[in-house]
Amino acid sequence: MTNQNNHTSALHEKDGVQQPESISKASIAQITKLRRKQPTADDLVNGILEGNKTMLSRAITLIESTNANHLEKANKVIADCLPHANKSVRIGITGVPGVGKSTFIEAFGKHLTEKGHKVAVLAVDPSSSLSHGSILGDKTRMEELVKDENAYIRPSASGDTLGGVARKTRESIILCEACGFDVIIIETVGVGQSETAVHSMVDFFLLLKIAGAGDELQGIKRGIMEMADLIVINKADGDNIKKAKLAKTEFNRALHLFPAKNSGWQPKVTTCSAITKDGIDDVWKITSDYFNLAKSNNYFEAKRAEQNRYWLTETINEQLKNSFYSQEGIAPLLKQYQEAVQNHELSPFIAAQTLLKKYFENLER
Amino acid sequence: MTNQNNHTSALHEKDGVQQPESISKASIAQITKLRRKQPTADDLVNGILEGNKTMLSRAITLIESTNANHLEKANKVIADCLPHANKSVRIGITGVPGVGKSTFIEAFGKHLTEKGHKVAVLAVDPSSSLSHGSILGDKTRMEELVKDENAYIRPSASGDTLGGVARKTRESIILCEACGFDVIIIETVGVGQSETAVHSMVDFFLLLKIAGAGDELQGIKRGIMEMADLIVINKADGDNIKKAKLAKTEFNRALHLFPAKNSGWQPKVTTCSAITKDGIDDVWKITSDYFNLAKSNNYFEAKRAEQNRYWLTETINEQLKNSFYSQEGIAPLLKQYQEAVQNHELSPFIAAQTLLKKYFENLER
Structure with a gap:
């Protein structure tokens, strides 16, 4: 456009007025702010340590989330809160x-x-x-x-x-x-x-x-x-x-x-x-x-230590079971074997061994 | 011996008496019987079904064996006895x-x-x-x-x-x-x-x-x-x-x-x-x-069916735990994490997750 004045052709067009941006800057700022509103693990921890109940609620919501991506963040929050x-x-x-x-x-x-x-x-x-x-x-x-x-x-x-x-x-x-x-x-x-x-x-x-x-x-x-x-x-x-x-x-x-x-x-x-x-x-x-x-x-402290050990073991045992029972293909097979043992056609132990063999083979795949 | 009278040479030797075999046939039969004494699964099942208490004892000993090779045979005996x-x-x-x-x-x-x-x-x-x-x-x-x-x-x-x-x-x-x-x-x-x-x-x-x-x-x-x-x-x-x-x-x-x-x-x-x-x-x-x-x-039959389901589940859960706790390297790691959770240095859940990650990685190897 710098050489605009040098051309006087009929095709010359006048400069238009500057158009406003199609999205208002204020809206962008607003949206950015909203998007950024998801606090980081550090935000949550700092908020919690300051006694901020809103941050506490948001952190608990994070813990309760079933979204696998939230797990790591939740774990960081817990780990950082633990010393306090x-x-x-x-x-x-x-x-x-x-x-x-x-x-x-x-x-x-x-x-x-x-x-x-x-x-x-x-x-x-x-x-x-x-x-x-x-x-x-x-x-x-x-x-x-x-x-x-x-x-x-x-x-x-x-x-x-x-x-x-x-x-x-x-x-x-x-x-x-x-x-x-x-x-x-x-x-x-x-x-x-x-x-x-x-x-x-x-x-x-x-x-x-x-x-x-x-x-x-x-x-x-x-x-x-x-x-x-x-x-x-x-x-x-x-x-x-x-x-x-x-x-x-x-x-x-x-x-x-x-x-x-x-x-x-x-x-x-x-x-x-x-x-x-x-x-x-x-x-x-x-x-x-x-x-x-x-x-x-000293019973107070001993009991808390014992509870921690208990929860460690419980969590391991529960997740081992989850891994088995939620493996693809296990549920229908389990149902079939349950019926067989119920009708005395199969010993429960032999049924269990067969199912476990299947499970571990699938894991190794 | 029929032509004994036809040879009169000094080199002539008298027929000796028939020597007994160096190993007695009776002993061979005895040893063979002893070697064969380890009954097959079918022998055990047949014995049991005939009411033979010796065979029953031997089959129970087989079930109790911790030798992994005996497992298959024991399972066969149980499976064949189950209908009876x-x-x-x-x-x-x-x-x-x-x-x-x-x-x-x-x-x-x-x-x-x-x-x-x-x-x-x-x-x-x-x-x-x-x-x-x-x-x-x-x-x-x-x-x-x-x-x-x-x-x-x-x-x-x-x-x-x-x-x-x-x-x-x-x-x-x-x-x-x-x-x-x-x-x-x-x-x-x-x-x-x-x-x-x-x-x-x-x-x-x-x-x-x-x-x-x-x-x-x-x-x-x-x-x-x-x-x-x-x-x-x-x-x-x-x-x-x-x-x-x-x-x-x-x-x-x-x-x-x-x-x-x-x-x-x-x-x-x-x-x-x-x-x-x-x-x-x-x-x-x-x-x-x-x-x-x-x-x-009908409570009698319903309870037995329920017990069978219970033992199926119990056996699965127990063997899942065995697999975890007996995996090489888990025991010392577990001890270390137990101490950490006991001293409130680590959340029991995070400790459990870390241990389980290790376990499943080892399984897949």
Whole structure:
């Protein structure tokens, strides 16, 4: 265009006005910012260490992701948070639906934040992935606690297996601790195997009950009773107080039938009302008594070390199984062999050997 | 010799007497027989199906062998016996040392052979490989039964793991059944995990107790109580009768606290004396009542099918673990990672992932 003036042909065209760019720069900046919004592992770790709950949530979402590409990043976040974790107490709380678990955790959590603690509430509920109704999913059930800046509430991870959910929860504990939360509450439903998983990731196990009609021991899962460091009989208010006290006596008697715990702790029973708040302070007093004992006799630290070893082994065993059962072609073959052993046509051991031979051959390919 | 008279030379030699062969034919036959003594799989199967206890013993020894070359032959024997098995009742008997387990089994077993049954007694005792003292190793403890031609007594297989011992016992059951034994008794010690293994291979589980001083419920492993279809209070003789009856009442009360069994069977308590034989017939009567119920409501067959599926899964899972933990180089690495997770230097999940990566890489090589 520099020699434009030298040509006077009829074909000469006037310079047009400068057109605006087809995409506004402001929009580009906006989009770039949004695209960049995915924080790096370092961003997440720094945020967590500063006590930023948004960053904590995003990091937990990363841990929960089933996208294989997220695994490495999640692992880096966990590894970097690990040296800053481990300075909390971890309390497991279980109880069947109807005992008032949410109301209790809200009252208990508020009591703790008022005393200057920072409280994180996580959940292990393997059923949530199926029912889409996590026990902590409806956050409105803990209205007060959810608004408390010293509290953090996170519903259960969803996952196909309890093992998967448990793993994610246990990694989330590390992040919550690195984020400054010094009381970690792990909630679970009072049914199935999830209690065992929760029991193996907490320092203290609390079983929530209500005074029922008739025989107090009827229908209780003994395995869960045996795990409990403290049984709290909730809804001890109004007409219920007398019944709750009776239940306390019965549970106390039942607890004495169990062998002594390695911690040297004699499990306790107490009553409370999450509505009137009566007895909530006792729950924390007893819990603190336990931690004083367990820390002074070194059981606390020994148990955490043992739990770490347990999770190492559990993870290995679970992933070995996953590798086998998810290998292409194994499922239909397994089904076929299961039917054969069920009908006594094939010994289970010979069937297993044949399937394993197939699996290892496929691996080597 | 016919032309002897025609030669009169001095060089003539008299015919000597026929010398015996340098190796006696009888010895050759004997040695050949001995060499051939290692029976083929078919020999074993035929022997077993004919009810030959020597062949049964040899086949069980083959199953118990840790020599990899024996595996194929053992598998063939089991596969060929399988169609002829499964026509027995399988009874698990447990009780801590001191309750008189051997004396009880002898009295119970004799009672059964007198009624025309053929009784095989096997044992699951994973400790026997370490202590070299199997619970059934000292056969003289069942002097009468061991001489009974309708009884077969076999001490516990030895093995490094409970899983290994359990597998061998379960395969031995198949052979015993094919050999015509219609009552299979599996004895185990009243401690540890072996009860669970035995429970998953029998139709009926019998817990042997004695009346103790003090609280009858004290120190009982609830898991084992919960498995029991029948609690037999032994040594109910002389001065003990009153105490045994009291214990019976207490156990009955305790049993009612457990949830109902899928079999529809309400667990029973009875007393007996293996010395005076009082009550031994009741034990068999109750056991038979159970089998009548379980067979009529199809629970018996459903449970066996479920057990077969269980053993298929268990064997797969156990062998997957064996493959990992026994891989060269894994053990020292595992130890190193265990220490790291124990000291909170490494997340158990990251440690597990690293170890598994190594394992699978080695497999593919």
